[in-house]
Amino acid sequence: MDLNVTLEAPERLRAAGLRVTVQRVAVLNALISRPHTSADSVHGALRDTFNGVALPTVHGILGDLTNAGIVRRVSLPDAASALYEVQHADDNHHHLQCVRCGRVEDVACALGAAPCLHPSHDHGMRIIEASVTYRAICSDCERKSE
Known part of the structure; x- marks a missing residue:
């Protein structure tokens, strides 16, 4: 270790x-x-x-x-249970999830500053976090299906 x-x-x-x-x-x-x-x-x-x-x-x-x-x-779609990760100061990232095997990877925020998404209407709320999950098929699962 x-x-x-x-x-x-x-x-x-x-x-x-x-x-x-x-x-x-x-x-x-x-x-x-x-x-x-x-x-x-x-x-x-x-x-x-x-x-x-x-x-x-x-x-x-x-x-x-x-x-x-x-x-x-x-909490990710189709995940059997909640997942946990260590949180770092000023960490603003999203997740990429394979819809076949469930593999999850971190993806940096597109704009680099929290929050990286701005909703069309904030309803008077101060946005503190934006959570995005990109759903995809990983290359291993793609190869298996060919």
Whole structure:
């Protein structure tokens, strides 16, 4: 495991005012290593290392990390469950999702400044985020269908 990844998680937790626990560090490191991961996948990744970590515990930790602004919950069309990714300061990106295999990739904001989309009418609201999901077919799935 990359030493920088190991050191990054405790620092992020402390900066957000959260207690540093072995389970929180493990969940955060799993997300740093594998962005766009479901709670079930995080739980599966930790099962070999932490036999006692239950799926509800992983859900609770992901909720704490999301509420603290360390992690972003991403809900995408046709995804079996919510996905999670580490949130970075001034990060404004969208997602590209393969409609066949479900692969998800980050796509930088087209204009580079948050929010990158301006609605035709804001109804008196201050826009703080724009979420776009580009739905596509990845090259691996395209080759399989030929």
